[in-house]
Amino acid sequence: KVDNFNAFSDEVTDYFFTVAKTLGCSAMSTEGKLADVQRLGQFAAKHKVMVGYHGHTAGPGGEAFGAPENWEKAMEVSKYNGINLDLGHFLVGNKTSPIPFLEKYHDRVTHIHVKDRKFDGKTVPFGEGDVPIVEALQLMTLLQLEQGRGSQAQAQLKALLEKASKPTPQPQALPIGMLLADLLQQQGQKAEAAALYLKLAGDFPRDPRPLLALALLRQEQGDTKAAQDAMALARSRQPDKPDQRLDQVAASWGLSSLRRQVPKGPSPEEPKPSQPPSQPTTAPEPERPTP
Numbered sequence: 001k002v003d004n005f006n007a008f009s010d011e012v013t014d015y016f017f018t019v020a021k022t023l024g025c026s027a028m029s030t031e032g033k034l035a036d037v038q039r040l041g042q043f044a045a046k047h048k049v050m051v052g053y054h055g056h057t058a059g060p061g062g063e064a065f066g067a068p069e070n071w072e073k074a075m076e077v078s079k080y081n082g083i084n085l086d087l088g089h090f091l092v093g094n095k096t097s098p099i100p101f102l103e104k105y106h107d108r109v110t111h112i113h114v115k116d117r118k119f120d121g122k123t124v125p126f127g128e129g130d131v132p133i134v135e136a137l138q139l140m141t142l143l144q145l146e147q148g149r150g151s152q153a154q155a156q157l158k159a160l161l162e163k164a165s166k167p168t169p170q171p172q173a174l175p176i177g178m179l180l181a182d183l184l185q186q187q188g189q190k191a192e193a194a195a196l197y198l199k200l201a202g203d204f205p206r207d208p209r210p211l212l213a214l215a216l217l218r219q220e221q222g223d224t225k226a227a228q229d230a231m232a233l234a235r236s237r238q239p240d241k242p243d244q245r246l247d248q249v250a251a252s253w254g255l256s257s258l259r260r261q262v263p264k265g266p267s268p269e270e271p272k273p274s275q276p277p278s279q280p281t282t283a284p285e286p287e288r289p290t291p
Contacts, residue, residue, distance in 0.1 A: 017047040027110035041078025052084035052110030057093035088117035126172035169203040208234035
């Protein structure tokens with residue numbers, strides 16, 4: 001990240017891009033202004049290194065980045081001008097979710113800064129604000145997979161999970177960990193995914209989601225006994241709280257003993273599957289829980 005490019009001569013600016021290129025960087029970040037984009041875009045094109053302009057809470061108009069229109073102007077000048085998207089700043093400055101902007105210009109996003117903030121501008125701990133952080137991570141992971149950069153997505157999620165787990169696991173560690181485990185599965189790393197589900201289950205002993213995800217994984221692997229055990233453990237975490245996800249999985253596998261028992265009386269009977277499968281492995285796969 002290099003700021004105040006307008007204070008440097010062309011020779012010094014070219015040196016910064018040369019260093020970035022030599023180090024193998026695909027992008028640089030800067031606290032730039034609209035007045036800089038023409039000049040920096042030329043250096044970026046010369047060295048084929050993207051420039052990500054970092055946005056703050058600036059709204060429409062002015063020289064600072066923050067409003068979509070300023071990034072759009074920069075991107076019109078050079079295909080090597082890009083976006084350093086700060087999720088929290090974008091939400092506060094534009095009073096809207098950054099997800100649509102991220103979806104539209106994902107191929108020009110060079111960096112993402114993750115922080116949670118309220119619409120009123122207050123910065124808060126992860127999960128307590130209005131920024132859709134998990135949704136943004138899900139979107140970026142999917143896009144990186146489509147671009148053949150699954151290992152990069154995995155490294156980023158591992159770093160976020162490690163940060164969210166120190167000194168003790170914070171609430172944000174669960175959705176990040178669930179997303180990482182799902183990515184590991186998609187990359188064929190089933191054992192690593194199972195180990196992570198078990199760790200999350202230990203870190204969050206009241207939440208059934210890691211065990212439900214583990215049950216689905218074991219069922220996919222053909223280990224019905226392990227799948228049933230994981231389902232039973234998931235159910236035991238919230239014995240008095242209805243969970244349609246657990247009931248759906250149990251019903252599709254024909255495991256009536258693991259389904260929530262409906263009290264006798266005026267309440268309607270719980271519907272039974274019309275044609276329960278004779279073998280759990282022949283059942284249709286239920287939807288995997290989202291982190």
